[in-house]
Amino acid sequence: MDKVIVAENLSLAYTDNETIINKINFSVNSGSFVFITGASGSGKSTLLKSLYGALKPQEGSLIVGGVEIKGVTKSKLNFLRRHVGIVFQDYKLIKEWTIEKNIMLPLIINGYEKTVTQNQVDSLLKHVRLKHQSGKYPLELSGGEQQRVAMARALSHNPILILADEPTGNLDDYSAGLIWNLLEGANTQLKTTVIVVTHNIPQTMTIDYKHFHIEYGSIHEVN
């Protein structure tokens, strides 16, 4: 099976003095569903950031979707990011754009045609139960609704990899349920690799998944 992510002796740090992740080795197969758990401050989000190239390895090697993150050029990084869907803990929606346009963002960047874009956005808005709010701006929505928009945006361009950072952290059960359904759907139906950073793995998971736990800068697989 193809590997989407391969990390070898990977160390991550924000400053030279303080290493957050220390020489870890792990890999993720294409089409798998992965949970990364750990206590607050353990380095889960830091690891996720390195997967979309926002943080470069201090040491070791990290290959995502065939792209070596260490020393990656801006154009290659952009190419990788165009094939990845990211769900952020703080949503990162563009405030001055409507939610419809926010969902369109990856499709615009990938140069999809207008009709394809519109159909895809309409379908996603229905899936996240926000069709009636398409013309609203992010700040007019609740936190749960904003996270559903962020989820729809991450799925809009059928990425090869979805990275989600605490996607249901502060959400009500209804919104959280919708998010998990969408992630499971993307994984089972579209064979998209999904990596979720979270404190707790939901009890309702119906599919097979891999579980990595981060502690004291090291990572280990939980069986």
Added chain:
Amino acid sequence: MKSIKNHLSLVVALVSILFAIQVFIIVDRAINAYKENLANNYSVIVVAHSSITDAKFKTLDTLVKSVTELSPDNVIKRLNTKIDKRNIELLKVTLPKFYKVKLKHFPNKHEIRRLTKKLLNHRYISKVENFSYNHDSTFKLLLLFKDVITVFTISVFIVTILLILKELRIWQFTHNERMSIMGLFGAPIWLSSAVLFRLAIVDAIISSIVIFGIFSSIASSPWVLEQQENIGIHINIFDAFGDFFMLFGIAISVSVVLASLIVIGHKEEV
């Protein structure tokens, strides 16, 4: 409302710059027109022992536009009651020649000194009257006026650039977030900064149109036309084609430089 506010801050700054530049241009045109008037009225008187041709005068200095020989008849008329005709003819031959030399443009202090020296170097010329005292005071007044306007324009320019720099920080904050988010989804820099450049170009167009409106109405105002008539200067206050495109070019350049600074200063979030 927020969108209008976004545009207004840069539009006001650009309008101030364009206004100051156009005022400077108008003053410069007025001074040049006034200088032309002065040059038309100003002349140097040359006294020579013998006749000097027009062409010869022109070879002495490139500043010479035309030469008129002053007739000695008026002077002789006063004397002719006491002097017989033969002597008058003799006097006409022996009297020095007087020439009125007109210049191509109103000369500065150095040019007038150079011209006088060159004329006096000619063997026939014995005296040159350049009325330098009158000339100097008028010219100094003109230069003072131009200096005052230059200082005014530079001051407006500096103050406006400071305002724009302050605006730049606000823009940086506003646009950084959107550019970062777009970057996280793989948008190339030209795409993530497209909104910023579009905004900058729209603001440049708006401010150029505002300036066009202001100066077109000033140029056609009866009061302004009357003032021009009163001081005897006729200048083009606003050239709807040349001036407009020059100001539009300046507005586009300033706003595009501003947008480029934001793009260069953009740092991706970690």
